[in-house]
Every structure is written in C-alpha cells, then in structure tokens.
Amino acid sequence: MNLKGEKTGIILAGLVIGVIASLLVLFGNPANMGFCIACFLRDTAGALGLHRAAAVQYIRPEIIGIVLGSFILALGKGEFKAKGGSAPMTRFVLGFCAMVGCLMFLGCPFRMIVRLGGGDLNAILGLIGFAAGILTGVFFLNKGYSLKRSYQLPVLEGAILPAVQVVLLVLLIAAPAFIFFTEPDGGPGGKHAALIISLIAGLVVGALAQRTRLCMVGGIRDVVLFKEFRLLTGFAAILVGCLVCNLILTAVTPGTYFKAAFAGQAVAHTDGLWNALGMYLVGFACVLLGGCPLRQLVLSGEGNADSAVAVLGLITGAAFCHNFGLASSADGPTANGKVAVLLGIAVVAVIACANTFFQEGKKN
Amino acid sequence: MAVYIATFYAHFGAVRFKRLCDGWHWPARMMPVPRRLSSSCGTCVRWEGEWPTPGPVPEGEMEQVVLVDGDTYQPVWVAEEC
Numbered sequence: 534m535n536l537k538g539e540k541t542g543i544i545l546a547g548l549v550i551g552v553i554a555s556l557l558v559l560f561g562n563p564a565n566m567g568f569c570i571a572c573f574l575r576d577t578a579g580a581l582g583l584h585r586a587a588a589v590q591y592i593r594p595e596i597i598g599i600v601l602g603s604f605i606l607a608l609g610k611g612e613f614k615a616k617g618g619s620a621p622m623t624r625f626v627l628g629f630c631a632m633v634g635c636l637m638f639l640g641c642p643f644r645m646i647v648r649l650g651g652g653d654l655n656a657i658l659g660l661i662g663f664a665a666g667i668l669t670g671v672f673f674l675n676k677g678y679s680l681k682r683s684y685q686l687p688v689l690e691g692a693i694l695p696a697v698q699v700v701l702l703v704l705l706i707a708a709p710a711f712i713f714f715t716e717p718d719g720g721p722g723g724k725h726a727a728l729i730i731s732l733i734a735g736l737v738v739g740a741l742a743q744r745t746r747l748c749m750v751g752g753i754r755d756v757v758l759f760k761e762f763r764l765l766t767g768f769a770a771i772l773v774g775c776l777v778c779n780l781i782l783t784a785v786t787p788g789t790y791f792k793a794a795f796a797g798q799a800v801a802h803t804d805g806l807w808n809a810l811g812m813y814l815v816g817f818a819c820v821l822l823g824g825c826p827l828r829q830l831v832l833s834g835e836g837n838a839d840s841a842v843a844v845l846g847l848i849t850g851a852a853f854c855h856n857f858g859l860a861s862s863a864d865g866p867t868a869n870g871k872v873a874v875l876l877g878i879a880v881v882a883v884i885a886c887a888n889t890f891f892q893e894g895k896k897n
Numbered sequence: 898m899a900v901y902i903a904t905f906y907a908h909f910g911a912v913r914f915k916r917l918c919d920g921w922h923w924p925a926r927m928m929p930v931p932r933r934l935s936s937s938c939g940t941c942v943r944w945e946g947e948w949p950t951p952g953p954v955p956e957g958e959m960e961q962v963v964l965v966d967g968d969t970y971q972p973v974w975v976a977e978e979c
Binding site: 539607610612619674675677678679680681682683743744745746748751755758759761763764823824828832835 | 906907908909910912926927928929931932936937938939940957958
C-alpha cells in the first residue's frame with residue numbers, strides 16, 4: 534500500500550469505526566458511549582470486584598474484541614512480536630495517571646470524539662486540553678525523552694494479555710456469582726448491546742486499528758512533529774462517521790442520538806476547566822506512553838508487553854478512581870478527583886523530566 | 898544518491914540521526930514509519946545519501962535501514978534481536 538492508499542484506508546477505517554460507535558448506542562450501550570476504552574476498562578475492573586461502584590460493573594466485550602481482533606490480524610499477517618522491557622513500571626504509572634485524567638473528563642480520547650459526534654460541547658474543552666497535553670509531551674520528545682528500547686521476549690509473554698481476554702469472555706458468558714454485573718437500570722454498566730454484537734464490534738475495531746495504526750494521540754502528535762495529517766484524518770473520519778450516523782438515527786428513530794448542548798449530556802459534566810485539565814493529563818501521559826488507550830490495547834494484541842503493562846496501569850487507575858472517590862459524575866468533578874488530576878500532572882511532569890534531562894548515559 | 902529509511906527504537910534516536918545527516922549535508926527528514934515497514938507508529942528518518950554512513954550512528958538506537966526502491970523497501974541492515 535502506498536502513502537495515498539494508506540491515507541484512504543485510514544479514512545475508511547475511521548468512518549466505519551465512527552458508525553460502529555454510533556450503532557452500539559442504538560443496540561444498547563449508554564448514550565454517547567458506543568466506545569470508551571477508559572469507561573469499558575473501568576466497567577471490567579468493577580465486574581472483577583476491583584472496585585465496588587455498583588453502577589459501573591460489566592465485563593465489556595468490546596475490550597476483549599479489540600485485543601483479540603488486533604491479536605488475530607497481527608498473527609495472520611506475521612506482525613505478532615512479543616517484545617517489552619522498556620520501562621514497564623514507568624508505563625504502569627503513566628497508564629494509571631492517564632486513567633485519572635480520563636475519569637475526570639468521563640471518557641478516553643476515543644469517547645471524546647464520540648461525545649463530539651453526539652453534540653456534547655463539553656468535549657470541545659476536553660479536546661483543547663488534550664491537544665495542550667500532547668504539545669507538552671511533544672516538547673519533551675524533541676528534548677530527548679525516551680523510555681529506552683524494548684527487547685524481544687518469549688512468545689508467551691506477548692500472548693498473555695490476549696489469553697486473559699479469552700478468560701474474561703468465558704467469565705462473561707458463564708457469569709459466575711463472583712463476577713459483578715450492574716442491574717439493567719442500575720447505571721451505565723447496566724446498559725450494553727448484546728454480547729455478540731459488542732464482541733464483533735470490538736473485533737472489527739481492533740482489526741481496523743491494527744491495520745491502520747489509528748491513534749487519537751498520534752494524530753495530533755504527527756501533525757505537530759512532522760506536519761503529517763494521515764493519522765489525524767482517521768481521527769476526523771471517526772467524528773464524521775459517528776456524527777452523520779447519529780443525525781440519521783435521530784431522524785429515523787424515536788431516540789435522540791445528537792443534541793448540541795453543554796448541559797444535559799449523558800455521562801458528562803459541564804465543568805469546563807476540569808474537563809480540559811483531565812484531558813490535558815491524558816494527552817501528556819499518552820504521548821509519553823506512545824499512544825492513546827485504544828492504541829495500548831491494539832499494541833497489547835500485537836504482543837507488546839509494555840503496552841500490556843500500560844493497560845494494567847489503566848485498569849488499576851480505574852479501580853483507584855472509584856475506590857477513592859476520584860471519578861467525576863454527572864454532578865461534576867469531586868474534590869479528591871481535582872487533587873488527583875493535579876498530582877497526576879505533577880507525576881507525569883517528573884517522569885518526563887527524569888527521562889529527558891536526567892537519563893543515565895545520555896549523549897546529545 | 899540512493900534514498901534510505903532508518904527506523905529507531907525511540908523518537909530521540911531519529912532526532913540524533915537526523916542531526917548527523919544534516920552534518921553530512923545529506924537531505925534528510927523525520928517522518929512517521931511507513932505502515933509497510935512496521936506496525937509500530939514510531940519515527941523514522943528518510944535521507945538521500947549512503948549506507949554505511951561515513952561516521953558512527955547512535956549505538957543501539959537504530960532498528961533497521963532499508964533502501965527505498967519506488968514503492969518497495971529492501972532491507973540493508975537490521976539490528977540484532979529485532
């Protein structure tokens with residue numbers, strides 16, 4: 534595939550993903566939450582009992598599908614490579630901090646786009662903060678930030694996270710008593726599309742994202758670093774696909790899938806400053822990680838153990854956010870959450886400085 | 898002169914190699930790694946010049962070097978343990 538073909542592929546993939554995100558709401562997912570990597574990891578953490586917020590507990594098949602879709606395609610194309618060893622603990626902490634930012638905003642970068650596609654204007658503030666966070670991260674990249682190289686690992690090391698997804702799928706189907714499920718009217722965790730629909734949607738998105746390397750962070754980063762718009766067009770295509778499908782669904786169904794407003798949006802709050810600061814933290818942390826939460830899942834499927842560790846950081850962060858009252862709600866951010874976001878920004882800044890200006894054996 | 902692309906383990910490896918190319922007065926630019934070269938989304942350097950280079954390159958930072966031949970890439974150097 535030449536560069537033009539690559540760009541066309543990314544646009545088509547983005548459109549398909551945007552439409553899937555919109556349709557998942559029609560099929561039962563919470564409004565403006567056809568896809569949200571942060572929310573879905575948080576729901577899965579709740580289902581496993583890592584937190585006890587009864588409203589957000591469900592093993593989301595979309596996450597399982599994304600990892601396995603990437604895994605299957607990477608395996609089929611000979612691109613599955615088990616590798617890791619690039620600052621795993623740092624990546625865990627960055628993943629943790631990114632989740633703190635996501636749950637301040639109430640969504641990952643993917644959901645930020647989905648929220649924009651549903652007319653949630655609060656996401657504009659999130660986007661501004663997100664772009665600012667990416668610019669901060671790019672500053673450090675250009676100054677020499679590096680988490681050092683990764684190394685080839687035994688195949689098993691790269692296959693563990695995909696294998697865990699199979700275990701989660703079995704648990705979801707078997708639904709044993711020790712797995713927590715939100716009651717149907719008990720909150721966002723109780724709203725979901727049928728298992729098979731969610732799983733297929735995840736598989737398709739995982740496969741498309743693996744082929745095209747779609748990344749919400751990479752899109753803005755590449756424009757800043759290289760004036761290269763390819764990944765950003767995928768980002769824009771998701772928005773267009775989701776927006777157009779939402780408008781059509783609003784016109785042809787009794788439901789409302791698009792409502793341009795700040796107030797009254799589903800699973801969102803209207804505190805612009807903290808929406809922006811939350812996504813600033815996400816953008817900053819994810820540039821240092823090398824990709825957004827969706828990208829971390831896709832790379833995990835390709836055998837990247839470093840990304841798998843980042844995913845574990847995201848899951849742990851989600852559990853902490855709900856165990857310690859850090860996550861926002863429709864009522865707005867919490868005091869604990871505000872402190873956590875500020876601490877998160879400080880921690881990510883320390884990581885950035887330590888791996889830019891104080892690296893062992895660094896030669897400029 | 899031939900056109901080459903080098904990929905790196907980290908973005909800063911590309912920054913440093915680009916500076917070396919500038920020092921050798923070779924036209925060079927940093928860009929995202931082409932999808933056909935890798936499923937990772939790192940930074941590469943595309944330059945018009947020679948391989949091997951006239952001087953040492955950043956140790957342990959370079960992943961592979963390919964010769965660009967139209968729409969195809971011919972590997973000319975690959976780091977061990979890739």
